[in-house]
Amino acid sequence: MNTQTTIKPYVIGLDLGGTNSVFGIVDSRGDIKATTAIKTQGYENADDYVNAAVEALQIIIDQVGGIDNIKAMGIGAPNANYYKGTIEHAPNIKWGKSIVPLADMFSKRLNNIPVAITNDANAAAIGEMAYGVARGMKNFIMITLGTGVGSGIVVNGQLVYGSDGFAGELGHVTMVRENGRTCGCGRTGCLEAYCSATGVARTAREILSSSNEPSLLRELNPENITSLDVSVAVGKGDELALRIFEATGKMLGEACADFATFLSPEAFIFFGGLTKAGDLIMEPIRKAYESHVMNVFKGKAQFLVSGLDGASAAVLGASAIGWDINRESK
Amino acid sequence: MNTQTTIKPYVIGLDLGGTNSVFGIVDSRGDIKATTAIKTQGYENADDYVNAAVEALQIIIDQVGGIDNIKAMGIGAPNANYYKGTIEHAPNIKWGKSIVPLADMFSKRLNNIPVAITNDANAAAIGEMAYGVARGMKNFIMITLGTGVGSGIVVNGQLVYGSDGFAGELGHVTMVRENGRTCGCGRTGCLEAYCSATGVARTAREILSSSNEPSLLRELNPENITSLDVSVAVGKGDELALRIFEATGKMLGEACADFATFLSPEAFIFFGGLTKAGDLIMEPIRKAYESHVMNVFKGKAQFLVSGLDGASAAVLGASAIGWDINRESK
Numbered sequence: 001m002n003t004q005t006t007i008k009p010y011v012i013g014l015d016l017g018g019t020n021s022v023f024g025i026v027d028s029r030g031d032i033k034a035t036t037a038i039k040t041q042g043y044e045n046a047d048d049y050v051n052a053a054v055e056a057l058q059i060i061i062d063q064v065g066g067i068d069n070i071k072a073m074g075i076g077a078p079n080a081n082y083y084k085g086t087i088e089h090a091p092n093i094k095w096g097k098s099i100v101p102l103a104d105m106f107s108k109r110l111n112n113i114p115v116a117i118t119n120d121a122n123a124a125a126i127g128e129m130a131y132g133v134a135r136g137m138k139n140f141i142m143i144t145l146g147t148g149v150g151s152g153i154v155v156n157g158q159l160v161y162g163s164d165g166f167a168g169e170l171g172h173v174t175m176v177r178e179n180g181r182t183c184g185c186g187r188t189g190c191l192e193a194y195c196s197a198t199g200v201a202r203t204a205r206e207i208l209s210s211s212n213e214p215s216l217l218r219e220l221n222p223e224n225i226t227s228l229d230v231s232v233a234v235g236k237g238d239e240l241a242l243r244i245f246e247a248t249g250k251m252l253g254e255a256c257a258d259f260a261t262f263l264s265p266e267a268f269i270f271f272g273g274l275t276k277a278g279d280l281i282m283e284p285i286r287k288a289y290e291s292h293v294m295n296v297f298k299g300k301a302q303f304l305v306s307g308l309d310g311a312s313a314a315v316l317g318a319s320a321i322g323w324d325i326n327r328e329s330k
Numbered sequence: 331m332n333t334q335t336t337i338k339p340y341v342i343g344l345d346l347g348g349t350n351s352v353f354g355i356v357d358s359r360g361d362i363k364a365t366t367a368i369k370t371q372g373y374e375n376a377d378d379y380v381n382a383a384v385e386a387l388q389i390i391i392d393q394v395g396g397i398d399n400i401k402a403m404g405i406g407a408p409n410a411n412y413y414k415g416t417i418e419h420a421p422n423i424k425w426g427k428s429i430v431p432l433a434d435m436f437s438k439r440l441n442n443i444p445v446a447i448t449n450d451a452n453a454a455a456i457g458e459m460a461y462g463v464a465r466g467m468k469n470f471i472m473i474t475l476g477t478g479v480g481s482g483i484v485v486n487g488q489l490v491y492g493s494d495g496f497a498g499e500l501g502h503v504t505m506v507r508e509n510g511r512t513c514g515c516g517r518t519g520c521l522e523a524y525c526s527a528t529g530v531a532r533t534a535r536e537i538l539s540s541s542n543e544p545s546l547l548r549e550l551n552p553e554n555i556t557s558l559d560v561s562v563a564v565g566k567g568d569e570l571a572l573r574i575f576e577a578t579g580k581m582l583g584e585a586c587a588d589f590a591t592f593l594s595p596e597a598f599i600f601f602g603g604l605t606k607a608g609d610l611i612m613e614p615i616r617k618a619y620e621s622h623v624m625n626v627f628k629g630k631a632q633f634l635v636s637g638l639d640g641a642s643a644a645v646l647g648a649s650a651i652g653w654d655i656n657r658e659s660k
Contacts, residue, residue, distance in 0.1 A: 139493045153592065155485045162594030163469045166626050169591040174584065174622070175507075185624055254504065261499040262483065262592050264492030292504070294515055296496050 008071035010064055012057065012110075013319025015120070016040060016077035018092040021049075023057055024315035025064050028323065030131030032312055034060035040093060046100045054109045061110075072114040073106055074321025076123030076314055083165035085117055114325045120144065120314060122159055122168060124271050124306070125152025126324055127317030132307035133269060140265045142306075143170065143252070145272035148184065149192040149199075155263060159324070170259060171196070175251055191255050195248050197273060200227040204244050215240035231277045245277065249284025256285065256301075257292035264297055271306035271313065278305070338401035340394055342387065342440075343649025345450070346370060346407035348422040351379075353387055354645035355394050358653065360461030362642055364390035370423060376430045384439045403436055403445040404651025406453030406644055413495035415447055444655045450474065450644060452489055452498060454601050454636070455482025456654050457647030462637035463599060470595045472636075473500065473582070475602035478514065479522040479529075485593060489654070500589060501526070505581055521585050525578050527603060530557040534574050545570035561607045575607065579614025586615065586631075587622035594627055601636035601643065608635070 015022045021040045024032045036056045043049040079090040085103030090096035103115040125142035128134035138157045144150040149171030153160040160167045171192035180189020193199050205222050216233040233241035256268050286303045308316050345352045351370045354362045366386045373379040409420040415433030420426035433445040455472035458464035468487045474480040479501030483490040490497045501522035510519020523529050534555050546563040563571035586598050616633045638646050
C-alpha cells in the first residue's frame with residue numbers, strides 16, 4: 001500500500017524510563033491526542049517488551065484513525081544510540097543490557113514507519129525546537145537537571161550527535177580538577193556530581209555539617225534531604241538553602257561560560273525539578289555566567305526555562321524526534 | 331555579463347596577519363597557482379588597504395586567466411565576523427579598529443564574486459576539510475597552538491559559527507578555576523594562558539625557577555625563552571623540558587576530554603609551532619585525554635597533526651572558505 005502522498009498528521013512519542021514507558025500520539029502543534037503506558041520492566045527480553053508496547057499502542061493508534069495517520073515514531077531512552085537506532089548496555093533495564101535494535105523492532109511492527117531513538121536530554125532539545133521556547137532557534141544548549149545532568153546541543157538547527165551518536169554529555173565536563181566529588185560515570189569532579197538533584201542534596205549535607213547556622217533543613221534527617229527540600233526551603237527564604245542554590249547556580253553559570261566558547265548559543269534552556277524554583281535558581285546561574293563569560297559573549301545568551309509542560313515534556317520531546325526524521329528525509 | 335554557467339576552477343585565499351597580508355590563488359586540490367603579498371599596516375584607512383590589495387591581486391588574477399576563473403574569495407583574519415563579513419575592533423590593525431565590511435569591499439572590487447571572512451582557526455579547520463587530514467570528516471575539532479590557542483569546530487560537516495559568528499573560542503575555556511594565570515582576554519585560568527606559545531614559555535620559567543635541576547634551558551636568559559627553545563631542548567632529550575611538554579600536553583588532553591562531551595569528534599587536529607615536536611607533544615596530549623575522557627568516548631578520537639604545509643597553511647585555509655561559500659549557495 002502506497003501512502004507516501006497522503007498527509008500524516010501525527011507522530012508517536014515514547015518516553016522510555018527506568019520504571020514506566022509512556023506513549024503519546026502528538027500533532028504538529030504539540031497537542032497530545034492520545035496516551036497510554038506500560039511498565040518498562042518485567043519482560044524477559046526486548047521482543048516481549050515490544051509486543052506489549054505495540055499491543056498498548058494499537059489502541060491509541062486506532063483512536064487517531066490508524067497507522068496511516070502516523071508519520072514516524074521517536075523514542076527518548078537511556079543509553080540510546082541515534083545513529084544505530086539501538087539501546088546499548090542500559091544498566092537499569094533488564095532487557096536492555098545487550099545491544100537492542102529498538103528502532104527497527106518498532107518500525108517492523110508499525111507498518112515500517114520511520115523510528116528514531118535518542119537520549120532524553122536530546123529529545124528534550126528537539127521538543128523545545130518543535131513545540132517549546134526554542135522554536136526558530138538555530139543554536140542553543142538544553143540542560144536537564146534531574147537525577148543526572150543531561151544535555152542536548154543544537155548547532156545550525158541540527159542536534160549534535162557527534163561521530164558515534166553519543167555527543168552532548170555536558171553533565172560530565174570536569175568542573176573540579178583536584179579532589180572532586182565522585183561521579184556516577186566513574187570519574188571525579190563532573191558537573192553532574194554537583195548540580196544534579198543528588199549533587200544538590202549532597203551540597204546541602206556538606207553545608208549543613210560545616211556550621212551550626214540555623215536552617216529549615218535541620219528539621220530533616222540529613223541523609224534523606226532531597227533537592228526538592230532545598231527548593232522548598234529556598235522558597236521560604238531560608239538563608240542557608242539560598243546559599244546551596246547560589247553554589248549550584250555559580251557552578252552551572254561557570255560551566256555555561258565554558259560552553260559559550262564552543263557554540264556562542266542564542267540560549268541556554270533548563271529543564272527539570274530544580275527549575276521549578278524559577279529565578280531563585282536561574283538568577284544565580286545567569287549572574288555567574290555573565291561574570292565569567294568572555295567579553296565578546298556577554299549579554300548575548302538568554303537563560304530560559306523549558307516551555308514544555310513538565311508532566312508531558314518527555315513524551316513531547318520523544319515525539320518531536322519523529323518530526324525531525326521526517327525533515328531529514330525530505 | 332552572465333558567467334554563472336562557466337566553470338570557475340579557482341578561489342582566492344587571503345591570510346590577513348598583523349604584519350603581512352598573503353594572497354594565493356588555489357585550485358580544488360589545494361595547489362597554489364599564484365601568490366602575492368602586501369604589508370597589512372601602513373594604510374590610513376580600509377579603502378587604501380583594499381586598493382593596494384586589489385592592485386597586487388590583479389596581477390595574479392591575470393596569471394590564471396582573469397576574474398572569470400575565480401569562484402570566490404576567503405579571508406582568514408583576526409576579529410572576523412563570518413555572518414556580517416566584517417573585521418570588528420581588531421586591536422593590532424590600524425585601519426581595523428572600527429567595524430570594517432571587508433568582505434563586501436573586496437567583492438565590489440572583484441566583479442562581485444562571493445567573499446567570506448572568518449578567523450584563522452576557523453579557516454584552518456575548513457582548510458583541513460578541503461585539502462588536509464579532515465577530508466571526509468563530519469565532526470572534528472581543530473586546535474591551533476600559536477601566540478594564542480585558537481579553535482575551529484566542525485559539526486555535521488559545517489563550521490560552528492554560533493549565534494553571533496564568534497563561536498569556537500576553545501582557547502578560553504577555564505582550566506584553572508582558582509589562582510589561574512591572567513589571560514590576554516582579561517580573565518584568568520584560560521587554556522590559552524597555559525598552552526599557547528607564550529603559555530609554554532611561562533611554564534618553562536616557572537619550572538626553571540622552582541628548582542636547580544640542570545637543563546639546557548638554563549643556558550638561556552629566562553626572560554627570552556620561547557616555546558621553540560623548549561621544543562629544541564625536548565628534541566635533545568632534556569628532562570626538564572620534557573616535563574614542560576608533559577604539563578602542557580596534560581592540560582590540552584584534559585581540555586579535549588571536556589570537548590569530547592560536547593561533540594564526540596572523530597578527531598582533534600592540531601596546528602602550529604608546537605606540533606612540529608610530533609609525538610613528543612602529541613603523546614602527552616593523547617595520554618591525558620584517554621585517562622580523563624568518559625568511558626563511552628575512550629579510544630574513539632584520533633589525534634592528528636595538520637596536513638597542510640605550514641608555510642602556506644593559512645592561505646590554503648583562507649582559500650577553502652571560498653569553496654565553502656560555493657557549497658552553501660548550491
